[in-house]
Amino acid sequence: xxxxxxxxxxxxxxxxxxxxxxxxMYGLSxxxxxxxxxxxxxxxxxxxxxxxxxxxxxKTSMSTGVxxxxxxxxxxxxxxxxxxxxxYEAEHDQFRSFVDFFSQLWEKEIELNQKTLxxxxxxxxxxxxxxxxxxxxxxxxxxxxxxxxxxxxxxxWLEKLAHSFESGEIFKHVPIxxxxx
Numbered sequence: 178x179x180x181x182x183x184x185x186x187x188x189x190x191x192x193x194x195x196x197x198x199x200x201x202m203y204g205l206s207x208x209x210x211x212x213x214x215x216x217x218x219x220x221x222x223x224x225x226x227x228x229x230x231x232x233x234x235x236k237t238s239m240s241t242g243v244x245x246x247x248x249x250x251x252x253x254x255x256x257x258x259x260x261x262x263x264x265y266e267a268e269h270d271q272f273r274s275f276v277d278f279f280s281q282l283w284e285k286e287i288e289l290n291q292k293t294l295x296x297x298x299x300x301x302x303x304x305x306x307x308x309x310x311x312x313x314x315x316x317x318x319x320x321x322x323x324x325x326x327x328x329x330x331x332x333x334w335l336e337k338l339a340h341s342f343e344s345g346e347i348f349k350h351v352p353i354x355x356x357x358x
Contacts, residue, residue, distance in 0.1 A: 222255040222264035
């Protein structure tokens with residue numbers, strides 16, 4: 178029969194594995210999910226060596242994972258008087274993590290695709306003036322331009338969505354439930 182401590186640890190492990198699966202769905206490695214999960218339940222900031230002891234990951238993997246989690250704002254560097262090693266702790270505000278994570282992805286998507294979209298639109302528009310363009314090719318160019326116009330509407334909408342997340346406006350429409358302090 179399991180004691181209370183074992184039951185607590187089992188509940189934590191279940192959630193940590195769920196986080197690992199979730200992070201994998203979003204393109205992160207399961208080990209990063211486990212690392213975040215371990216840090217999520219740890220009450221004090223941790224050093225890389227402490228994390229390594231709990232995860233069994235190599236120092237290189239640990240360092241790479243912490244850097245990636247830091248870039249995503251899921252982990253923060255902490256300073257503590259008298260401690261010389263770098264300390265890290267997990268972001269516990271999952272609403273903030275969600276906003277930061279998706280805003281970064283959306284902004285990257287918008288930047289990458291709008292630049293390419295504008296270039297494709299310019300090239301196709303210039304092609305419409307080509308005297309060697311056949312009627313079928315002209316129809317294809319016009320169809321493609323129409324599709325690009327629809328894509329532009331999507332990126333304009335996505336920019337507004339990202340801004341509503343970053344500004345907190347989204348929470349007027351989808352409020353954050355009351356949280357325990």
